[in-house]
Amino acid sequence: MPERTSISKRVIERLSEYRSTLDEFDTTETRSIYSHDLAKLCGVTAAQVRRDLMTIGFSGSSAKGYDVSELQQTVGDFLGFGEERRMALVGIGHLGRALLDFFADRNPKLILCAAFDINEMRINRVIHGVRCYAVSQLTEVAKEKRANMGIITVPDAAAQDVATALVEGGVSGLLNFAPVQLRVPNHVFVENLNISTVLEKVAYFAGQSGDKER
Amino acid sequence: MPERTSISKRVIERLSEYRSTLDEFDTTETRSIYSHDLAKLCGVTAAQVRRDLMTIGFSGSSAKGYDVSELQQTVGDFLGFGEERRMALVGIGHLGRALLDFFADRNPKLILCAAFDINEMRINRVIHGVRCYAVSQLTEVAKEKRANMGIITVPDAAAQDVATALVEGGVSGLLNFAPVQLRVPNHVFVENLNISTVLEKVAYFAGQSGDKER
DNA sequence: TTAACACTGTGATTTTTTTCACAGCAGAGC
DNA sequence: GCTCTGCTGTGAAAAAAATCACAGTGTTAA
Structure with a gap:
């Protein structure tokens, strides 16, 4: 409890x-x-x-x-490190790759259990011990691998479909890098991380020579 | 004003x-x-x-x-889109690459004016029109290119030195991906973005079947 | 021309988050 | 054992952020 x-x-x-x-x-x-x-x-x-x-x-x-x-x-x-956290990563561009690297090293508490991409070239490759599947199989594989979190690093236009498929696959938490407002059932937690927004914020406050981090 | x-x-x-x-x-x-x-x-x-x-x-x-x-x-x-925002990117691993891609496409308001890496292989390459320099030249090149923001995607241990060099090079805003608390003069704005923290947050709230985004 | 409508701008209020400030406690020194 | 110190735990206060709720206004329709 x-x-x-x-x-x-x-x-x-x-x-x-x-x-x-x-x-x-x-x-x-x-x-x-x-x-x-x-x-x-x-x-x-x-x-x-x-x-x-x-x-x-x-x-x-x-x-x-x-x-x-x-x-x-x-x-x-x-924070729930006792329970298993199994993540599915969707989109293996550079950002996806960066995340794969990332989890190879650290954070033994969060397990990347599957990766997905639409590009034929990447399908079935194994990167840092994580196998890559076709996006078309998202829901099945997510279920099979018992993923409970998803990371979305696909192009904007694909993000909603990916989210829907992940949720159908049983995922209840999403980290979304696409600048898109995802529609999901409300037992699903979504965290949006928009790099542009972050940079524009830095730009704004860097502008003010008057400082103050907060 | x-x-x-x-x-x-x-x-x-x-x-x-x-x-x-x-x-x-x-x-x-x-x-x-x-x-x-x-x-x-x-x-x-x-x-x-x-x-x-x-x-x-x-x-x-x-x-x-x-x-x-x-x-x-x-x-x-x-937000200051009128003024020029020139960014230096330090660390061209996958994450750095992702950011390079990113700015190739969108955000015409923020200009990536130089990239830096410690790896010989990458030095002097030009990626998406951005030239890559040696980290040892950080301060000079940053000055020369009139960078006013920096993005740090280097390994943890190098982050502080990079930050110091960037600041010396005239940068007044930093986006730091290393999970390290940077020490900088306080006219410099720092935004830390720690991917682990973000994911642990998602994990926590995904755990609570009881929802509520906020 | 007037009435009804649906919106904005904003004072007031509520809620949330952070900070203050201090009582109470545990160990160190005498 | 007693005192002094510097810490934690925490009510209370302050500050910040979000929401409410409504007066005022431009627009459309009759």
Whole structure:
């Protein structure tokens, strides 16, 4: 039973950041950490760290701060690292490839279980241990591989169909790189990541010589 | 003279989204649009759209809504599309390549003026019209090319040095894909984009069968 | 000309998020 | 054991963001 009251995206993001920051530490050497220090490493305030940890019911000690490995464990559990996360990647352009690389290295908690592309050349290839299938088989293969998340890096025009097929295949979370508003049943969580938007934001704030990150 | 009171990242993101959504329209056919409709296309509420446009001082008419091309123009101006934005891309792995592709197609407002890599093989190649230089020349070339933004897609350990070199080269905005907290002078705006964090967020909310995008 | 309508602009309100600030506690030093 | 220190946990306050709700307005139709 994960949580009582619903927790905002922002908090989840920070928790994820705290946890991965902690991965850098050698827990035999650094046993514990103060909210202050973790905050600095993550670019947030100490009060924010304490509040977030309070939100998930994690306590430290007043003299030593937070126990590093305990914190990793607790946040990991909270984020659902216990359960299996199986991702389907659709679209193996450069961005898709970048994601394949990415998961070859790190993040052992999220498993890429299948990749898909429309290009004949790529079908049936195995990249970093992940087999590539034809998009036409999306729904079947997603079901068969028990994917529960999908990553969409296809051209804009194809994104909606891909999303629909993924959902039909049993996926309940999507990361969508296409600048398109996906229509999905509302038990499905969609996160849109539009690179243009991000860059335009950077451009805007880079313009203001007056600063302030936030 | 762009704005009076400082505007939040969130608003800028939405404005960017409104603008690019409007690009889909043929302005000779669709002259104007209601807050309601634009809202639906962008996945926000109508009140939000009106509030955001009010924030930048843009007015519509009560019967016709907002004039599409005027709105595009105004938002574009506001976001600084008038001025030149010259970006340096550092790291030409798959992700870097994806970004190069990306800018070959769209976004004529942001110019990729140089790319950098440490790998000999890639140096001096020209990809989509962008020349690739050695990272060792980062500062000089950035200056020479008058870059004002940087995109960092290098391995974690190299990110800080790259950031420092870019800033020295005159860059005042960074998009950083490395999961590292960059230290930069505070006239420099940094946006961190950590793919793991994004995916962990999707994983978390995909877990909750109880939904609610936000 | 008037009435009905559907929209915008916006003050007021609500909700959410962040920060403040301090009581209370645990360990270190004496 | 007592005191001093600097931390956490957390109510309370502040700030920021989103939503509500409605007056005012241009448009269309009768």
